Amino acid sequence: MISIQNLSKVYRTKTIETTALNNINLNVPKGEFLSIMGPSGCGKSTLLNIMGLLDEPTSGKVEIDGQSMPNYNSKSVARFRNKQLGFIFQSFHLIPDLNILDNVELPLLYAKVNRKERKRLSEEALESVGLRNRMQHFPGQLSGGQKQRVAIARAIVGKPQIVLADEPTGNLDSSMGNEVMDILLRLNQVLETTIVMVTHDANMAKKTDRLIRLYDGTQIQ
């Protein structure tokens, strides 16, 4: 599903050059739940962003579903992200001025799905994370765990093939974290969604199909 070859990423600023990723080779088959661990600053988020076509590699190749993406700002890449990818972030990134329903249907808005269908799909996604009764609330009225479940609903509302999760449980206590993890596991098992998750929590990583470790931009396991 995701194939990465000889991938390197170097951040150049005026003063220093940081090698965030160094010659990564990775293959994520369809339906796999992969977790990535490693110390802070080792390049986990960078790797995930490149997989998610949000950032360009300095060298190397990323192929998703056999397709490589040349221009990261193009309309076709935007459409690909919209249809095939779902993102979950440590800090949720909900839009505070939109209610839960509007937050969840945002990807469908960019996909130009009609209003009725947007509502139906969003309700369905919220149902699957157990927050259907909170549709009219605003993000500020929810707990951290609830916010992350909304973010999951938003990530899966368009039924993407791949979900990329950057420390989805990082801001949550263990019981809330477990709830979120259960939803992701169910998503992986029921819909066979490919999931790549960055985590600091070994217990979470244990529940996934495979674990890789990064250290200083290099894959060590």
Add this chain to the structure above:
Amino acid sequence: MIQHIMKLIWRKKGANSLILLEILLSFVVLFGVLSFALYNLERVQQPIGFEVEDKWILHLDRTLVKDSARLVTLLPELKQAITDLPNFNQASWAELGLPYSGGTWNAKESTDGVSVSARVAIVDEDFPLASKLKLTEGRWFNEDDLLQKEIPMVVNKHFLDLHYPGVNMIDSIIEFQGDRKIIGSVLDYRYGGAYEEELSTVFAPFRAENCRFMPSLLIDVKPNTPMQYEEELGEVIKSIAKTDTYVIEHVNQSKEFEEKKTWFPLLILLSICGFLCINVALGLLGVLWYNINKRRSEIGLRRAIGAHTSDIAKQFVLEILFLAAVAVGIGTLFAVQIPLLQIIDIERTILIKSIVLAALIIFGIVTLCALYPSNQAARIQPALALHED
């Protein structure tokens, strides 16, 4: 998408209402100044009815008016002597209503339910030649007319349109300060100048024996007559009127002086408006800039879930354009009350033109101000923006 944008705006109604108010106020001010400017522009394009180049006006010692017996012989004699000079063509004595003379005499009379009102110019039989006033109908009065029972009168088109619309009034007798016979009409005679509105105006014959004010002499001068000719004129006046007290006015200079009184304040108003627009533009830029920086993570997220750079730019432009549309809408609601309530006497077309023009300027400013920050917003790197908090 519009509905989505309306939701975002509604949730920030506090901050947005301030922007809305700012746009609304500038719209209203723009509308006011533009309608004033357009009103004057319209005026200025209409013919004033007379020529200003190579026209002099001789103002004599005002005390001469007291000796009316002398005036009866002095005035024709002086006029003859002046027009006999090689550089002076025609001349006309006038008691009231000379170009840019300022003073007006308005007469009003109601008889048989018809109310007639007009300002009166009292000029002599040579006035059309001296001023280059053009008759559109009928004829000008001559010396024979003065012997008739009814006093002859020439009127302007506005006088006829106002009092007798659609009726041919030439050779009709009306009661207006005595029995008067309308013998001719002119298109217009706006002797206050190009910015003056159309007023009902009539010309009555000047008679030296009836003078109440000291008359002045309008003289048509040959083109390129040097200023030294004023001295020649002075000598004639001295020999005939036995006075040194006189003033020679150049009509083209009076025109400049008079018209400046309107266009100069107008220019100042327009400049203030320009500054206001610049201010609004800078304010909007600042607000947009601030908003976009505050919403970096939102921008990153939108990109991640599938927004193209152009979607981001479009969103921010639409947000501010929507606010501007609401402001202009409210402003227009106020503006259309003016013709409805007939508060001021400005033509409807001018008001509509001003509304449209003010709206165009506002939308222009808003679009210009929105484009740059919105493009910057579109360029924000999603990976970076998402990483920040």
